Amino acid sequence: MRLSCSINGVRRDIDDVAGGESLLFTLRERAGLAGSKNACEQGECGSCTVYLDGEPVCACLVAALQAHGREVVTVEGLGGADPVQRAFVATGAVQCGFCTPGLVMTARELLQRRPNPSDPEIREALAGNLCRCTGYEKIFDAVRLAASPAGESA
Ligand code: FES
Numbered sequence: 001m002r003l004s005c006s007i008n009g010v011r012r013d014i015d016d017v018a019g020g021e022s023l024l025f026t027l028r029e030r031a032g033l034a035g036s037k038n039a040c041e042q043g044e045c046g047s048c049t050v051y052l053d054g055e056p057v058c059a060c061l062v063a064a065l066q067a068h069g070r071e072v073v074t075v076e077g078l079g080g081a082d083p084v085q086r087a088f089v090a091t092g093a094v095q096c097g098f099c100t101p102g103l104v105m106t107a108r109e110l111l112q113r114r115p116n117p118s119d120p121e122i123r124e125a126l127a128g129n130l131c132r133c134t135g136y137e138k139i140f141d142a143v144r145l146a147a148s149p150a151g152e153s154a
């Protein structure tokens with residue numbers, strides 16, 4: 001089947017999408033967008049987080065055809081210089097980097113909702129994003145930095 005949707009602001013028509021295919025598979029294997037990572041495929045790790053009509057979703061749990069006619073934004077759509085991305089780099093919150101795309105997407109959505117989140121709010125927002133490397137402290141530092149006035153120039 002054909003999936004027609006907006007991906008990172010560009011209208012895409014993707015053919016031969018199977019009914020049971022996940023949005024994550026389609027993005028990575030058919031659309032050439034490998035930034036969203038596939039770690040668990042069970043909705044447990046958050047590494048595949050994308051925005052679907054502005055809401056963060058685990059792309060591994062969304063059928064690709066559910067995105068028909070809708071807007072998908074992946075980490076590639078941020079362009080690499082988003083303040084949250086810069087804050088992750090500035091604070092050393094990236095080690096192997098596998099979790100980073102999903103964390104960045106989740107953190108951005110938090111900061112849009114809560115521009116000055118408390119530490120418990122940051123912890124709660126990021127609870128669905130697993131990282132095996134960092135111990136999370138630098139990730140929390142990155143979100144705090146992105147939320148601060150210094151975040152814009154990080
Ligand atoms: S790969 Fe989707 S939540 Fe882990």
Ligand code: FES
Nearest residue numbers: 096099131132133
């Ligand atoms: S930096 Fe390696 S899993 Fe998070």
